[in-house]
Amino acid sequence: MVSPVTEDDDRVFKALADRSRRFLLDLLFLRDGRTLTELESELEMTRFGVMKHLKVLEEAGLVVTRRQGREKLHFLNAVPIRLIHDRWIDKYTLQQVAALADLKAELERPMTTAKTVQMNRVYIKASAQTIWDAITQPEWTVKYGYQAPVEYDLRVGGAYRGLASDAMKEQGGPDVIIEGEVLEVDPPHKLVQTWRATWLGGEATTLTFEIVEKDNGVCCLTVTHDVTGAPQTAEQVAGNIDGAGGGWAEVLSDLKSLLETGKSVYA
Known part of the structure; x- marks a missing residue:
């Protein structure tokens, strides 16, 4: 179809x-x-x-x-471009060719492109509670994005852990890939936490999820990631396409697809 x-x-x-x-x-x-x-x-x-x-x-x-x-x-906000890519470009290109193009772009990217604040926004036809659950519940997070389970203790001072997906475990990566602490929690509208990639080291960064209900059952999800203090050496960035901030445009595009169609872009 x-x-x-x-x-x-x-x-x-x-x-x-x-x-x-x-x-x-x-x-x-x-x-x-x-x-x-x-x-x-x-x-x-x-x-x-x-x-x-x-x-x-x-x-x-x-x-x-x-x-x-x-x-x-x-x-x-790179999310709309990612949605266009997933809808109009990705299906017309070979995965191997896309991987080579990504590698070329990464190797040629100047180190000055590192950002201190990243903002990504997407509009999703789903309730605020559904989006909240999709962000914080492991039964949801294994279905989109990096397909990795999460563990949240949803209280101020509570721990957050992003666990390795099955594919990551097969590659011999660490069991816990992201760790953090809950700084502010107002379900199902706002979550502020620290975020640190365990394999990169460095200081923890700050991640904020904000969910605002709009008309006709649509919600606006804004993800703001302050990556000030995150490591950005050439070796670290080369091993992680989006640096210490994570690939939020790709993840949010896939989340929108899952909640609106029932299917991941990569299913």
């Missing part, structure tokens, strides 16, 4: 069709959390023109913003 083309797809394709908007996304890929003034300084156009382009990117979900004091910061 062929999946229908959605309005979300149309908005993303329209946003990506303009060279200036692609350039703005490149700027945010190099360094997230920029103000309008910072972005304007990189383009030969008026402030109003940059604002119009940013509005199109926000409407497509490719850019998300948050206030920090009196400033409005702009962040790249």
